[in-house]
Amino acid sequence: MTRLLGIDLGTRRVGLAIAEEGDVRAHPLATIPRRRTAAEDVAALARIAAANGVGELVVGLPLDMSGAEGAMAAEARQWALAVARGTDLPVRLRDERLSSHVAEARVGAAGRGRAGGPPGPTRRAAHRARVDREAAAVILEDELEARRHGGRGELVTAPGPRATTNEEER
Numbered sequence: 001m002t003r004l005l006g007i008d009l010g011t012r013r014v015g016l017a018i019a020e021e022g023d024v025r026a027h028p029l030a031t032i033p034r035r036r037t038a039a040e041d042v043a044a045l046a047r048i049a050a051a052n053g054v055g056e057l058v059v060g061l062p063l064d065m066s067g068a069e070g071a072m073a074a075e076a077r078q079w080a081l082a083v084a085r086g087t088d089l090p091v092r093l094r095d096e097r098l099s100s101h102v103a104e105a106r107v108g109a110a111g112r113g114r115a116g117g118p119p120g121p122t123r124r125a126a127h128r129a130r131v132d133r134e135a136a137a138v139i140l141e142d143e144l145e146a147r148r149h150g151g152r153g154e155l156v157t158a159p160g161p162r163a164t165t166n167e168e169e170r
Contacts, residue, residue: 059080
């Protein structure tokens with residue numbers, strides 16, 4: 001059975017979650033900072049994947065609510081391609097619309113600060129990191145659900161903005 005790593009790519013942080021291919025639930029794993037370059041991100045992910053026995057990666061694709069692909073989706077595709085090339089692991093893209101919203105509902109509010117006021121910067125950062133991990137779990141759970149019904153996310157294999165679709169894999 002393949003171990004999967006779910007990835008919620010952000011501009012500042014990358015949320016990670018893990019699950020076995022037949023699982024129903026994914027487990028938040030870690031939140032790592034985005035590095036200066038995609039190559040540095042790839043090196044960090046390769047280390048994490050190797051340490052956890054990961055055989056496949058699932059990257060969230062940030063589509064617009066209409067389903068259209070904007071600049072963020074194009075960036076995520078390019079980043080996923082760099083990860084696929086740099087790790088030699090299969091990388092799939094999974095629609096991540098509303099994953100952060102679901103994650104925030106699961107995690108709850110950030111809580112109050114020590115004096116009862118708004119949370120301070122450290123508490124806010126820790127809360128955002130927790131939401132990022134949970135968003136990665138939501139993305140991975142969506143992929144697991146699709147697999148139970150015979151589907152899979154897009155496989156990233158070709159250069160450029162276009163990835164292989166499920167029909168082309170058959």
